[in-house]
Amino acid sequence: MPSSPAHSGPSLSLVKDGPAPSDRTLDWSVFMARAQAGDREAYRRLLEEIAPYIRSLAVRQVQNRADLEDAVQDVLLTVHAVRHTYDPMRPFGPWLVAIANRRIVDALRRRGRAGAREAPLETEHETFAAPETNYHEAASDGRALREAVDGLPPGQGRAIRLLKLEEMSLKEAARTSGMSVAALKVATHRALKNLRKMLIAGKQKT
Amino acid sequence: MITTPDLIDSLAKGAAPVRRLRPPLVRAAGWLAFAASILALVIVAHGLRPDLAASLQTTAFAINFGAALATGVLAAIAAFVVGVPGRSSAWLLLPVPTLAVWMLNIGYGCVTAWVDLPAGLKLGDEASCFALLVVTGVPLSLVMLIMLRHAALIAPTQVTIMGGLAVAALTAVGLSLFHNHEASALVLLWNLGIAALLVAAGGLAGRRMFSWVAPR
Numbered sequence: 001m002p003s004s005p006a007h008s009g010p011s012l013s014l015v016k017d018g019p020a021p022s023d024r025t026l027d028w029s030v031f032m033a034r035a036q037a038g039d040r041e042a043y044r045r046l047l048e049e050i051a052p053y054i055r056s057l058a059v060r061q062v063q064n065r066a067d068l069e070d071a072v073q074d075v076l077l078t079v080h081a082v083r084h085t086y087d088p089m090r091p092f093g094p095w096l097v098a099i100a101n102r103r104i105v106d107a108l109r110r111r112g113r114a115g116a117r118e119a120p121l122e123t124e125h126e127t128f129a130a131p132e133t134n135y136h137e138a139a140s141d142g143r144a145l146r147e148a149v150d151g152l153p154p155g156q157g158r159a160i161r162l163l164k165l166e167e168m169s170l171k172e173a174a175r176t177s178g179m180s181v182a183a184l185k186v187a188t189h190r191a192l193k194n195l196r197k198m199l200i201a202g203k204q205k206t
Numbered sequence: 207m208i209t210t211p212d213l214i215d216s217l218a219k220g221a222a223p224v225r226r227l228r229p230p231l232v233r234a235a236g237w238l239a240f241a242a243s244i245l246a247l248v249i250v251a252h253g254l255r256p257d258l259a260a261s262l263q264t265t266a267f268a269i270n271f272g273a274a275l276a277t278g279v280l281a282a283i284a285a286f287v288v289g290v291p292g293r294s295s296a297w298l299l300l301p302v303p304t305l306a307v308w309m310l311n312i313g314y315g316c317v318t319a320w321v322d323l324p325a326g327l328k329l330g331d332e333a334s335c336f337a338l339l340v341v342t343g344v345p346l347s348l349v350m351l352i353m354l355r356h357a358a359l360i361a362p363t364q365v366t367i368m369g370g371l372a373v374a375a376l377t378a379v380g381l382s383l384f385h386n387h388e389a390s391a392l393v394l395l396w397n398l399g400i401a402a403l404l405v406a407a408g409g410l411a412g413r414r415m416f417s418w419v420a421p422r
Contacts, residue, residue, distance in 0.1 A: 087226065
């Protein structure tokens, strides 16, 4: 991510194109001293200027873009948390670099630990490409239903197969089977009752 | 995830004035003064060992006492200096020479006094010994932990090892002030054992102890 162009004053371009960051550390020291006294503008300028520098330190160790930005933010948060430990009589560079290196290494360690424990879920963990092969439960439910339908008296079984499994209309089913519409309705009603009984019994058995 | 410019924005808005840490040497002196006052309190409550003056005349005891005291002071200074970001970690070597003298003296004491171990060091003595160690060691450790909580994010392991060494050395000094036995091999070993235990615990659990006083 590029450093925020919205805030880039002349100082930021100085850091980017002009002298090396080490030449800026004298200003940073002054900014930090003022920030410790509560000067928010100095503090904002300091953070904006050190962020690209921290990124340049982190990019040597962290390649992934999201992780890189995480590391930069971790360093900024740590600088914020321990800003009272900076002594303006001493150089700012080593103070910042010590914090940055420590936090970047810690972040790498954390990521290493997470990498050792977690594995990404990928498509080859499925057995076959066709989705239904991975729904074991659905497949066995379907088999139980088919077996139950086979166990019905022939008239009821045919009615269920035509009306529910093949999803015909009553008229089509009457034409195909030669049964009357009324007979089909009665057969379906009884078949559903029987199926319910059989399936519940089957479930209690297992 | 918050973007970095937004983070900077919120940090800058919430930046209250902070009180700068005093120089590490001043802070170390403060902690050492606290340690001295704890030892003084225990002296008032418990009384010095009766033969302290005579014992200080013997070379072995004097070396042991001086080396432990110096190790405690130097390790405390090292802990406070290394706890500040950007200070050279060469400061960790500061207590090493006196530590070496102390350990060599204990080793020498062990070798020479091995044959004439006092026949019966009773369990009661050991228990009061242990109570003294706890009474001096626990407050010293806690205060150092709190004073150095900012180091949790920077150098937790080095700081806890140095802090553990400082506490161990000073409790050993305290012990040799109170313990009314000869500086026998057993007592020296006891010292050494406690010192090793504190330093090892600091090394292993430093991170966790700090996350307890300075949660993030």
